[in-house]
Ligand SMILES: [Zn+2]
């Protein structure tokens with residue numbers, strides 16, 4: 561079977577991603593792969609977020625700025641801004657978080673943008689029905705939301721452009737207050753591991769992060785930690801949450 565090589569050697573060496581099995585009470589990587597800035601809907605500049613990462617003793621961070629196909633007019637400047645940050649205490653990487661835009665796993669980006677990124681994160685932000693129409697949240701049956709989010713996530717994992725699958729089931733958990741069956745979450749983790757896509761454990765969306773981490777270990781997934789920080793106080797939140805939870809376990 562053709563195994564997609566979505567993670568490059570450089571990405572592996574970045575330190576942003578690691579095997580779930582390497583995480584334990586004494587080893588909780590100090591990374592944050594999910595930061596937003598005032599380039600889009602975040603409150604603070606890249607430099608302010610970077611300084612917060614240094615204060616929280618993060619070793620590597622990814623600026624996973626929201627973008628879409630039409631973002632070519634500013635994305636270069638954003639990338640330059642991130643690459644001009646110091647690299648001595650904390651390494652800052654350029655990324656983007658883009659939405660899954662079809663049921664077949666297409667993502668909302670262009671080569672020009674994705675080739676300028678160290679990592680491309682795909683997340684489900686909108687639910688799309690079988691006919692390709694975007695569903696309004698208010699008119700979506702919560703139990704169907706889980707099915708749709710599952711299908712779209714599984715499809716995105718087939719897309720070779722996707723390096724990181726962002727906040728799996730984030731819409732179901734937070735918007736629709738649903739707890740997808742463990743089998744469904746495990747299916748995503750297993751497929752991500754098989755297709756060399758990094759699974760993001762996200763402190764904003766995954767309340768049951770310890771359980772999800774244990775499943776990532778079960779399938780030997782490569783993972784990263786993300787906070788979805790839009791403010792400086794949240795930078796590094798996934799690492800801190802895990803450290804707290806593991807010290808009390
Ligand atoms: Zn998102």
Ligand SMILES: [Zn+2]
Nearest residue numbers: 594596657788
């Ligand atoms: Zn985000």
